Amino acid sequence: MPHPLHLAVALDTPQCSGRAAHDTVHDAAHVVALARLAERGGLTFVTLGDGFGRPGLDAPAVLARAAPATEHIGLIPTVTTTHTEPFHVSTTVATLDWVSRGRAGWAVEVSTTEADAALFGRRPAAPPAEVWAEAGEVADVAARLWDSWEDDAEIRDRATGRFIDRDKLHHVDFTGRTFSVRGPSIVPRPPQGRPVIAVDATDEPAREVAAAHADLALVRVEDPATAWTVREELRDRAATHGRDPGHLLVFASLPVELDDAADGAGLADLIADWRAAGAADGFHLRPADPGRDLALVVEATAPVLRARGLLRRPGHPGGTLREHLGLPRPASRYALARETA
Amino acid sequence: MTPTTPTTRTPRKQIRLAAHFPGVNNTTVWAVPGSGSQIDFASFEHLARTAERGLFDFFFLAEGLRVREHKGRIHDLDVVGRPESLTVLAALAAVTEHLGLAATVNTTFNEPYELARRLASLDHLSGGRAAWNVVTTSDAFTGENFRRGGYLDRAARYTRAAEFVSVARELWDSWPDGEAPRPVDHRGEHFTVRGEFTVPRSPQGHPVIIQAGDSFEGREFAAATADVVFTRHSGLDAGRAFYADVKRRLAAYGRQPDHLAIMPGVTFVLGDTAAEAQEHAAEIRRQQVSPQNALLAAEQIWGVDLSGYDPDGPLPDFDPDPGSELAQGRVRIADPKAVADKWRALSRAKGLSLRETVIETTGRQSFIGTPADVAAQLDAFVQTDAADGFILVPHVTPGGLDPFVDRVVPLLQERGVFRTEYTGTTLRAHLGLPPQPVRAAGKGPTA
Numbered sequence: 001m002p003h004p005l006h007l008a009v010a011l012d013t014p015q016c017s018g019r020a021a022h023d024t025v026h027d028a029a030h031v032v033a034l035a036r037l038a039e040r041g042g043l044t045f046v047t048l049g050d051g052f053g054r055p056g057l058d059a060p061a062v063l064a065r066a067a068p069a070t071e072h073i074g075l076i077p078t079v080t081t082t083h084t085e086p087f088h089v090s091t092t093v094a095t096l097d098w099v100s101r102g103r104a105g106w107a108v109e110v111s112t113t114e115a116d117a118a119l120f121g122r123r124p125a126a127p128p129a130e131v132w133a134e135a136g137e138v139a140d141v142a143a144r145l146w147d148s149w150e151d152d153a154e155i156r157d158r159a160t161g162r163f164i165d166r167d168k169l170h171h172v173d174f175t176g177r178t179f180s181v182r183g184p185s186i187v188p189r190p191p192q193g194r195p196v197i198a199v200d201a202t203d204e205p206a207r208e209v210a211a212a213h214a215d216l217a218l219v220r221v222e223d224p225a226t227a228w229t230v231r232e233e234l235r236d237r238a239a240t241h242g243r244d245p246g247h248l249l250v251f252a253s254l255p256v257e258l259d260d261a262a263d264g265a266g267l268a269d270l271i272a273d274w275r276a277a278g279a280a281d282g283f284h285l286r287p288a289d290p291g292r293d294l295a296l297v298v299e300a301t302a303p304v305l306r307a308r309g310l311l312r313r314p315g316h317p318g319g320t321l322r323e324h325l326g327l328p329r330p331a332s333r334y335a336l337a338r339e340t341a
Numbered sequence: 342m343t344p345t346t347p348t349t350r351t352p353r354k355q356i357r358l359a360a361h362f363p364g365v366n367n368t369t370v371w372a373v374p375g376s377g378s379q380i381d382f383a384s385f386e387h388l389a390r391t392a393e394r395g396l397f398d399f400f401f402l403a404e405g406l407r408v409r410e411h412k413g414r415i416h417d418l419d420v421v422g423r424p425e426s427l428t429v430l431a432a433l434a435a436v437t438e439h440l441g442l443a444a445t446v447n448t449t450f451n452e453p454y455e456l457a458r459r460l461a462s463l464d465h466l467s468g469g470r471a472a473w474n475v476v477t478t479s480d481a482f483t484g485e486n487f488r489r490g491g492y493l494d495r496a497a498r499y500t501r502a503a504e505f506v507s508v509a510r511e512l513w514d515s516w517p518d519g520e521a522p523r524p525v526d527h528r529g530e531h532f533t534v535r536g537e538f539t540v541p542r543s544p545q546g547h548p549v550i551i552q553a554g555d556s557f558e559g560r561e562f563a564a565a566t567a568d569v570v571f572t573r574h575s576g577l578d579a580g581r582a583f584y585a586d587v588k589r590r591l592a593a594y595g596r597q598p599d600h601l602a603i604m605p606g607v608t609f610v611l612g613d614t615a616a617e618a619q620e621h622a623a624e625i626r627r628q629q630v631s632p633q634n635a636l637l638a639a640e641q642i643w644g645v646d647l648s649g650y651d652p653d654g655p656l657p658d659f660d661p662d663p664g665s666e667l668a669q670g671r672v673r674i675a676d677p678k679a680v681a682d683k684w685r686a687l688s689r690a691k692g693l694s695l696r697e698t699v700i701e702t703t704g705r706q707s708f709i710g711t712p713a714d715v716a717a718q719l720d721a722f723v724q725t726d727a728a729d730g731f732i733l734v735p736h737v738t739p740g741g742l743d744p745f746v747d748r749v750v751p752l753l754q755e756r757g758v759f760r761t762e763y764t765g766t767t768l769r770a771h772l773g774l775p776p777q778p779v780r781a782a783g784k785g786p787t788a
Contacts, residue, residue, distance in 0.1 A: 026541055028465060052455070054539060056539065057465055057540060058463075060428060064429075065466045067432050068435040087450075091424070091425040098424050099385075099428060101382065115536055118533075119454040119534060120534070149422065154421075154422075156371060158372045161372075163418060181487075182485035184415070186405040186408060186423060186425075187380075188422040
């Protein structure tokens with residue numbers, strides 16, 4: 001595993017945590033404070049879940065609020081694809097990348113419940129296979145829309161009076177099973193080219209979408225051997241989609257509940273062991289109580305990993321989330337097509 | 342002692358001010374020194390901080406859902422591209438404390454549950470500063486980027502908008518402070534929304550609602566449901582007529598005249614002398630109407646390719662094609678023949694070339710003069726009930742508002758018509774709007 005070990009954390013307040021938690025899920029300042037704490041601890045990114053039936057504020061908005069309050073940490077909100085417009089999903093994530101100066105990701109999720117469907121009244125609930133197939137298409141068209149402006153499309157050429165070079169903006173003309181999008185995007189190409197796409201790949205059919213479209217697969221597993229197996233499988237499947245398996249990072253997603261510094265050090269041992277077994281490129285921690293557990297991860301777990309040379313120092317300068325993850329910045333597919341034409 | 346006639350004056354009407362981020366049309370001048378990025382967050386931050394330094398009521402973002410096309414190709418002469426508004430405003434909430442944050446969001450290509458949740462989220466995370474400029478479209482061209490395509494006729498888009506706002510208000514009212522959320526069960530012509538809203542009541546109760554547009558349907562919609570009208574700027578008399586007409590409509594909805602602020606979108610040019618300001622204004626118009634933009638403006642009227650024409654030569658001598666599909670993503674010109682006749686008459690009378698004619702007919706900047714002149718003109722509009730305030734549209738990103746804040750705002754304050762500090766925390770408080778009451782369950786608003 002060539003890259004450094006990455007630590008990431010979910011900032012979600014578990015829904016069973018009682019009245020106090022009930023208040024914090026609607027408190028953006030609480031999430032912003034946690035993101036800052038995670039940044040101070042040298043974590044690579046934070047995730048914030050979302051869904052229409054889930055109590056809490058709109059996740060991309062909360063992480064956009066966190067963007068100017070942080071400098072280095074990646075910001076990955078969940079955005080569901082089942083009842084939303086693919087065009088809006090694409091522009092929202094692209095804009096999060098602009099306001100965070102290249103630190104945005106998108107955790108793709110679907111909605112399968114009748115309760116969610118009733119909030120929209122547009123289409124009935126559908127089985128996972130169907131909505132995940134659509135989610136794959138949304139991820140596909142979002143990436144095409146991000147590519148639809150070449151990086152150097154804005155020219156401001158005074159001699160010809162042209163603000164853009166129109167040959168560097170492209171219709172995407174995507175037709176999927178349930179929607180079509182003409183393009184181009186309204187948002188110029190984001191700083192990362194394409195913000196990082198994450199998928200919880202624990203189960204099918206999400207795993208297939210991860211293999212085809214994700215930069216980052218999160219896998220909820222209980223032992224390093226299973227993690228290793230899933231990672232190998234995902235990398236193989238990415239290759240069958242014509243992708244470089246090195247461009248799909250697999251993170252083990254682990255629930256954590258820490259009572260004291262000794263627990264935090266124990267977590268460091270566990271992570272080091274999993275890492276030694278080649279189980280994962282990084283670790284996505286899901287605290288039972290983010291306020292308490294994240295502080296211990298930062299104060300007790302991260303320093304131990306750093307002392308063993310497994311984790312970078314916090315506060316590394318600037319850089320995009322892709323750069324932190326060691327993922328290349330993709331060229332626009334349309335620029336490549338134009339250059340080879 | 343002889344009693345004297347008290348000399349106390351009636352308090353003067355207070356001016357509302359908002360700042361519009363320069364948009365994707367040729368009002369925005371991009372080929373001048375000082376013109377910065379239209380997309381970097383730093384530009385949005387600069388303009389929002391300037392507006393807050395000037396104690397403005399709110400910062401306003403327009404919406405884009407499809408890049409404009411002309412002659413079947415992407416239009417390349419003006420600023421193109423912008424970020425998604427609600428996400429930018431959520432980020433701006435981190436770098437401002439008092440400024441209202443207004444997003445333009447279409448009701449045609451959104452769903453009420455999702456948008457009500459996004460707006461309530463912005464209101465929560467900004468501490469009560471969110472506003473929504475409600476707009477509609479029936480444009481099949483824009484629809485090509487969305488699941489449904491262009492599916493609404495012109496009349497239906499307003500009934501959809503009214504029902505959309507009504508459902509959003511029902512959702513915002515469904516989780517009162519300190520209570521459990523009440524399920525919403527809305528079954529209407531355009532929407533069926535059943536279930537619980539997952540966001541508790543936000544600091545403003547309802548985000549401030551802005552309505553843009555001057556049509557009959559727009560005025561009635563505003564009177565029924567809006568807190569602010571974003572209208573086209575016109576002269577004093579036309580402004581007063583519009584103002585009186587919209588305010589008159591409020592009574593039918595049980596609303597007071599000061600519950601709806603009328604704010605025309607205006608531009609301004611300042612100079613140390615009146616002559617300098619006029620000269621600067623003329624230079625901006627020449628920048629706005631480049632030779633290429635002059636031909637394009639003429640093509641929008643004539644509806645045919647005029648690329649063979651010399652911008653410094655005469656206007657076409659034939660009549661426009663009324664059925665042309667040349668320009669896409671723009672407001673359609675109602676009577677192109679009448680415009681062409683007017684242009685040709687002007688060109689003949691003054692001996693103007695095609696480009697000079699376009700420059701001459703291009704909307705002049707709304708307020709031109711010394712800071713004192715401009716402050717006096719703005720004040721006159723407000724004190725004579727042609728407006729309650731203004732949405733200022735600077736010509737240059739991101740520094741175009743700074744001269745206004747530095748030079749005009751202090752003069753408005755001296756006149757006693759503009760605040761010298763923020764006294765409230767929410768946008769509703771800045772605008773002097775009453776607190777938003779919670780409506781009883783199942784009772785929709787009068788939209």
